[in-house]
Amino acid sequence: MKLSSRINWGIIALMFFAFIALSVAELRLLQSNTSTLISNETEKALASYTKAANATLASSQTKSMMLSVVAETLAARPSIASANVTDEEGNVSVSHESASTGPIPSWFSLIDPAPAFKKRIALPNNDSYLVVTSDKHDTYSKFTAIVIKNATIFMSLSFIVYLLVTVLTKSALRPINDVIRKLNDMGGHNFTSPDANTSAKDFESLSITVNNLAATLASKFDDLTRQAELFKKEASKDALTGLSNRGAFERHMRALLNENATSQEKELIVVRLAQLANINTKLGMVPGDNYVKAITNILMEEAKNNSSIRFVFRLSGGDFALISEPMEKPTRDLVLTNISTQCASVTPLRDGTKATWIGVTRFTGSMTMQQVMESVDSALIASMKTQSGWQLASDIAHVHSNSQWRERLNHIVSQQYADIMIQPVMDIEKNMPAYYETSGRFKDKKTNDVIPMSQLIPASERLDLIPEVDKLVTNIVFKKMEVTSQQVAINLSITSIANREFREWLVKELTQRENLCSKLFFEIEDAALIQQREYTELLCRHLMGLGCRITIEHFGDNFASLSGLRVIQPQFVKLSGRLTQGIHTNKDNQLFVSSLISIAKNLNIKVIAEMVETEAESIALTKLGVEHQQGYYFAKPALWNVY
Numbered sequence: 001m002k003l004s005s006r007i008n009w010g011i012i013a014l015m016f017f018a019f020i021a022l023s024v025a026e027l028r029l030l031q032s033n034t035s036t037l038i039s040n041e042t043e044k045a046l047a048s049y050t051k052a053a054n055a056t057l058a059s060s061q062t063k064s065m066m067l068s069v070v071a072e073t074l075a076a077r078p079s080i081a082s083a084n085v086t087d088e089e090g091n092v093s094v095s096h097e098s099a100s101t102g103p104i105p106s107w108f109s110l111i112d113p114a115p116a117f118k119k120r121i122a123l124p125n126n127d128s129y130l131v132v133t134s135d136k137h138d139t140y141s142k143f144t145a146i147v148i149k150n151a152t153i154f155m156s157l158s159f160i161v162y163l164l165v166t167v168l169t170k171s172a173l174r175p176i177n178d179v180i181r182k183l184n185d186m187g188g189h190n191f192t193s194p195d196a197n198t199s200a201k202d203f204e205s206l207s208i209t210v211n212n213l214a215a216t217l218a219s220k221f222d223d224l225t226r227q228a229e230l231f232k233k234e235a236s237k238d239a240l241t242g243l244s245n246r247g248a249f250e251r252h253m254r255a256l257l258n259e260n261a262t263s264q265e266k267e268l269i270v271v272r273l274a275q276l277a278n279i280n281t282k283l284g285m286v287p288g289d290n291y292v293k294a295i296t297n298i299l300m301e302e303a304k305n306n307s308s309i310r311f312v313f314r315l316s317g318g319d320f321a322l323i324s325e326p327m328e329k330p331t332r333d334l335v336l337t338n339i340s341t342q343c344a345s346v347t348p349l350r351d352g353t354k355a356t357w358i359g360v361t362r363f364t365g366s367m368t369m370q371q372v373m374e375s376v377d378s379a380l381i382a383s384m385k386t387q388s389g390w391q392l393a394s395d396i397a398h399v400h401s402n403s404q405w406r407e408r409l410n411h412i413v414s415q416q417y418a419d420i421m422i423q424p425v426m427d428i429e430k431n432m433p434a435y436y437e438t439s440g441r442f443k444d445k446k447t448n449d450v451i452p453m454s455q456l457i458p459a460s461e462r463l464d465l466i467p468e469v470d471k472l473v474t475n476i477v478f479k480k481m482e483v484t485s486q487q488v489a490i491n492l493s494i495t496s497i498a499n500r501e502f503r504e505w506l507v508k509e510l511t512q513r514e515n516l517c518s519k520l521f522f523e524i525e526d527a528a529l530i531q532q533r534e535y536t537e538l539l540c541r542h543l544m545g546l547g548c549r550i551t552i553e554h555f556g557d558n559f560a561s562l563s564g565l566r567v568i569q570p571q572f573v574k575l576s577g578r579l580t581q582g583i584h585t586n587k588d589n590q591l592f593v594s595s596l597i598s599i600a601k602n603l604n605i606k607v608i609a610e611m612v613e614t615e616a617e618s619i620a621l622t623k624l625g626v627e628h629q630q631g632y633y634f635a636k637p638a639l640w641n642v643y
Helices: 003-056 060-075 106-111 136-187 201-235 246-257 276-283 285-305 329-346 369-383 399-415 453-462 466-481 494-498 500-512 533-545 559-568 587-602 615-624
Strands: 080-086 092-097 118-122 129-134 266-273 309-314 319-324 356-363 390-392 419-427 432-441 488-492 520-525 549-555 572-575 606-609
Touching (some): 003 060, 003 118, 003 136, 129 136, 246 309, 246 369, 266 329, 276 285, 285 309, 285 319, 285 329, 466 494, 494 533, 533 549, 572 587, 587 606
Parallel strands (some): 488 520
Antiparallel strands (some): 080 092, 309 319
């Protein structure tokens, strides 16, 4: 209820009680005046009768006639219902009643239950009495008129007071409404709306405070907006090469493949660096990064010299994508030869192995993303068997890729074996591992070579085998944990989290292995909090209820995951590696990481920085308050040998 309405109802109630009290007082006064009037009229009539009777020495018959006239005169007076002459026993000898007497409503009888007033006076020299009775109907009529008058006055006053209170309340609330308007503008991120003003001294401090708050928030919001725009721009860029990243590639492909896109053909060229994993392992990450930069320069130069190539992306560690207009075979062969030759010339490894594999596919807007990527993946796999090192998807059987991958993956799952690699997450303050992150490493059944995860994961997702692969890794980790006290983490893919059968299997296995739960972490991508939020929250509640702990990785890649983070309340968040790399020289990333750390600590969540590769990065992160770090600076992934 509005403040003005509350005040008005309060005043109306008060005035109503005053109306009742005044009406009762008026009734009592009316009753008193009536009794006084009747007494006076009776006494005057008696005096007049006595004087006339004494003056004329009238006979008893004449006196009776005179008494009748007196009684009749009294009965004709206002406020008198009847005038009677009675003897001592109450026998009436003369009786006159007012002609105006009428019925009395029952409600008035409830208000005034007392009987009519009677004035009884003894007549001189006689045994008779003059009895005069008041007229209650006259009292009712006068009281009704008084009530109507009072009601009219009080209703008029109530209306006037209502208008007055409404006007005064609106005037008094105008400064508050101005402040509310300003606060609502601030809630809508409009900090430049007109300031809240007030002419009332009582609200002056409130207006000043709100205006100062708006100015402060406007400044902070501008800073955050600038940082968000910068981060959004950086989020679409690969930190190492400066090329557009996989997210930008997928957005660009979706634009080309939507149903409204033209049917004009495009070509997708994927270049895979076959030696990158070996370079990183044998020579270290810095030579690996330098190699990737050199490849980037080669691809950018090729795009610059060839007008058909429009875009260059870095999809992952060793995968690059080029989108071009359709090229004739001689032109395409020349481009691919140049790329292959130049990439081979910059590799730091001189072991005679092929430096790159290149897959090429043509696509139109009518195709799906899955179809395009499946086609180019088929070409990539086939390119490993060609002397040139590249393959056009249209020159091979499309189904071959899926069949081959399904055979390889089914073999992996059926063998129920994988090498488990571990890498420590270091507690910087204690200088010891907080826990170890685990990952599976799988070998091809024919070549016995390690299958790159950049190939295995997309193929597993395409063939819906990711949950089976995750089950295999999880089972092996469980078995190893039975004979070690180490605290370890298992990575769960988004696809597995969304799979009901996998979730039920995992909870059932953990219920049967309660002794492991206190030593077990599960690492979940923050993208799962957006893509599969309901299932992610459900699984995390089950896992934490069993005593397991949760780490949300790639924290900072997705702003929308923050709300899910508040719901889950994990023990750790792992900062995205692209934010931590080179952080000692990147002021913008330092500011953004500092904000993310503040968010996490306010939620009582510990922060891990991943991909820490130099002492300078570690020191910078420690100064920012990151107490847990992981990366090649501390240790490379190593084979977990516990049995």
